[in-house]
Amino acid sequence: MKNSEGSLIRPHPLPDSASCPVVTPLSPSVVYASETPDALDDQYEGRVHGYTYSREGHPNADVVAKRLDAMEGAQGGVVTGSGMGAVTAALLGLLHSGDHVIGGNQLYGRSLRMMKEDLPRLGIATSLADPGDVDDVRAQIRPETRMVLVEVVSNPTLRVADLDGLAALCRDRGILLAVDNTFTTPRAIRPFDHGADIVLHSITKLLAGHSDVMLGYAVARDPALTEKMRVFSVTTGMTPSPFDCWLAERGMLSFDLRFDRSQSTAVALADHLAGLTGVKRVIYPTRADHPDRELATRLLGGQGCNMVSFELDGGRAAANAFTRAAQGLSFAPTLGDVGTTLSHPASSSHRAMTADERAARGMSEGLFRVSVGLEDPSTLKAVFSEAVEAASRAE
Numbered sequence: 558m559k560n561s562e563g564s565l566i567r568p569h570p571l572p573d574s575a576s577c578p579v580v581t582p583l584s585p586s587v588v589y590a591s592e593t594p595d596a597l598d599d600q601y602e603g604r605v606h607g608y609t610y611s612r613e614g615h616p617n618a619d620v621v622a623k624r625l626d627a628m629e630g631a632q633g634g635v636v637t638g639s640g641m642g643a644v645t646a647a648l649l650g651l652l653h654s655g656d657h658v659i660g661g662n663q664l665y666g667r668s669l670r671m672m673k674e675d676l677p678r679l680g681i682a683t684s685l686a687d688p689g690d691v692d693d694v695r696a697q698i699r700p701e702t703r704m705v706l707v708e709v710v711s712n713p714t715l716r717v718a719d720l721d722g723l724a725a726l727c728r729d730r731g732i733l734l735a736v737d738n739t740f741t742t743p744r745a746i747r748p749f750d751h752g753a754d755i756v757l758h759s760i761t762k763l764l765a766g767h768s769d770v771m772l773g774y775a776v777a778r779d780p781a782l783t784e785k786m787r788v789f790s791v792t793t794g795m796t797p798s799p800f801d802c803w804l805a806e807r808g809m810l811s812f813d814l815r816f817d818r819s820q821s822t823a824v825a826l827a828d829h830l831a832g833l834t835g836v837k838r839v840i841y842p843t844r845a846d847h848p849d850r851e852l853a854t855r856l857l858g859g860q861g862c863n864m865v866s867f868e869l870d871g872g873r874a875a876a877n878a879f880t881r882a883a884q885g886l887s888f889a890p891t892l893g894d895v896g897t898t899l900s901h902p903a904s905s906s907h908r909a910m911t912a913d914e915r916a917a918r919g920m921s922e923g924l925f926r927v928s929v930g931l932e933d934p935s936t937l938k939a940v941f942s943e944a945v946e947a948a949s950r951a952e
């Protein structure tokens with residue numbers, strides 16, 4: 558029996574058009590049809606470019622990768638289904654059993670977990686060190702050390718890694734320096750300009766910027782290493798969804814404006830918070846009282862980030878009163894959204910640590926991290942003033 562169109566199911570009916578769409582088309586197709594076996598040979602042997610099966614790559618992922626490549630001064634980067642996918646592609650795609658890797662001691666929670674649990678289980682030894690202290694990192698180096706993984710600005714205490722110092726050390730010892738540039742973004746720093754070998758991103762955060770898509774990105778300066786990460790990510794199924802890539806691209810179109818705006822509001826909010834009774838301490842990398850101010854200024858060239866951390870006078874009761882009063886600011890464990898979000902490390906990102914371990918890293922019950930969004934700065938200041946006042950009244 559013929560189907561009601563009277564044709565085969567998929568006749569490839571793309572309408573002709575002499576003009577092209579302004580918006581990148583969404584290509585959800587899992588498979589791509591070739592004309593002949595010879596044409597497929599040409600594709601597989603690299604004489605022509607073409608897609609085959611979307612786990613191996615698809616146009617929407619390539620569009621996002623190209624944009625990030627341009628931002629980071631890189632080539633051929635790999636887009637993964639999440640930021641952790643990118644971290645995993647670098648660690649498991651490049652390291653071997655018997656290798657040793659040094660991680661920054663204030664890495665993203667899941668990256669730390671990978672260091673502590675998963676890599677050792679697979680025979681890859683790990684150590685943690687302070688990425689702001691090159692001597693501390695040097696002291697952890699072993700003959701089998703293959704990689705150092707750091708973030709430029711740490712969460713939530715916004716300490717700054719000595720990237721130039723680490724790059725010199727790693728170059729000298731033949732160790733790969735991998736930099737997770739999620740917080741700082743290429744708008745503030747391009748790690749390849751400072752000697753990094755690998756750059757990683759969670760696109761989920763500021764780059765996509767609307768908390769509606771999870772994606773990551775991994776690229777190495779050496780194309781052979783990027784290729785290893787690509788093959789690993791394809792084999793392990795990290796390929797992103799075309800729709801997520803499409804959404805991310807849309808977010809990235811306004812990234813520069815969003816970054817500049819949220820960053821300048823973050824500076825203003827930090828100053829505002831520092832003047833409020835009930836705030837014990839404000840942390841922002843370019844503030845005069847920040848321990849890494851000089852390093853931050855040198856590395857970020859006057860830029861900062863959209864994150865401000867601050868400590869309330871008072872403990873959990875004050876923290877509860879603060880979030881209750883800060884209506885309209887999402888108390889939610891993410892960052893980089895168009896709206897301002899609050900995180901409370903003691904009850905979320907750093908809850909696995911003991912209170913003593915947190916105290917040693919400067920994280921009390923009163924500590925909040927603010928991811929500054931695109932609100933009007935004066936509205937934001939008013940909301941924070943009110944919430945800090947409510948916290949001061951809490952018992």
Ligand SMILES: *Cc1c(COP(=O)(O)O)cnc(C)c1O
Nearest residue numbers: 639640641665739759761771772
């Ligand atoms: C969020 C984050 C990640 C992980 O990214 P996902 O997209 O959530 O998997 C890695 N590194 C940093 C610094 C992050 O903030």
